Amino acid sequence: MTPDFIREALRQVRYPGFSRDIVSFGLVKGVETTAAGVEVRIEVQTRDPDIPEKIFKDCHAILDELPDIGNVKVSIEIKDPPGSTNVAGTGKSSIPGVKRIIAVASGKGGVGKSTVAANLAVALSKTGARVGLCDCDLYGPSVAMMFGTTERPMSNDQDEIIPIEAHGLQLMSMGFLLEDRSPVIVRGPMATRYTQQFLRQVAWEHLDYLILDLPPGTGDIQLTIVQTVSVDGSVIVTTPQEVALTDARKAVAMFSKVNVPILGLIENMAWFDCDHGQRYFLFGEGGGVREAQHLNVPMLGQIPIDAETGRRGDSGAPVALLERGTNTVADSFHDIAAGIRASLKV
Ligand SMILES: Nc1ncnc2c1ncn2[C@@H]1O[C@H](COP(=O)(O)OP(=O)(O)O)[C@@H](O)[C@H]1O
Ligand SMILES: [Mg+2]
Secondary structure, three states, X not given: OOHHHHHHHHOOOEOOOOOOEOOOOOOEEEEEEOOOEEEEEEEEEOOOOHHHHHHHHHHHHHHOOOOOOOEEEEXXXXXXXXXXXXXXXXXXXXXXXXXXXXXXXXXXXXXXXXXXXXXXXXXXXXXXXXXXXXXXXXXXXXHHHHOOOOOOOOEOOOOOEOOEEEOOEEEEEHHHHOOOOOOOOOOHHHHHHHHHHHHHOEOOOOEEEEEEEOOOOOOHHHHHHHHHOOOOEEEEEEOOOHHHHHHHHHHHHHHHHOOOOEEEEEEEEEEEEOOOOOEEOOOOOOHHHHHHHHHOOOEEEEEEEOHHHHHHHHOOOOHHHXXXXXXXXXXXXXXXXXXXXXXXOO
């Protein structure tokens, strides 16, 4: 019975509620085998007592079944997750230079998450705050396009990456670091490490708010991100269809599990107003509002399908750059930003 063998066996234990196993997630800090048996040391960051208990039971379930194993001792050290300092109201975050971190997530791709993240960042910045936007989507970065920039970022003396500036925002994206269209082939643990490094190595300059545009879904990368940095609040983007709502529910569950406050849902593509004054609910009416009530989280706003919003997003000038009273979608984003400023003060 070798430590490697035990580690391999522990790969069958998943972090509760996720597909990721405790070994690849780095929770297993030590494995010792002696003549008497085996001792496993695990460390978890959580405030949910059910999580270490479940991991403890699952480890025993696997190890106790191994032949000739002897005594099995599993010890779990529980640490406070990052973000606990913010709960105390110190305004600190684990990213230097940043006061508040907001994650924009969606259970499903293509619901307009990046559109919402970009416009929210712009609208927050128009309230006078200093805002950064970080595109964490390794496989489909879009911030570069949404802000019409092809600049390559430089690094400073400390080997940190200096964000690109556009429309008064500080921007960082995996897309800035990739050659055009180069296929990103990092997967699994490598993607996790790359993302962590990326999050820690950006030289943000005195930001009030940093918006993280998370990749779609609720898998390992998303879990890693929300455990690497202390996220102060999350915004979940959905469209009105049942498929999107089901996935939005998973995103809410994920954030609850890691103690990230949920600022609320945003329902994108909620309706379409045609030029003749007729309103069409192309994906059904009120799905997002009902889901927010059901999940008991705020509905931050509804964004209609709007040709100008799409066009502007694809051409580097997000619609929220427009002043109040010019475009209804821009106005919605200004309202949402005002609400977020009120609930997450800097
Ligand atoms: N409310 C909207 N009205 C019109 N087009 C939109 C709207 N929201 C998103 N789009 C368009 O839909 C496409 C996908 O949006 P995107 O924000 O990239 O989604 P995601 O990040 O969720 O994959 C983009 O071309 C975007 O411009
Ligand atoms: Mg996107």
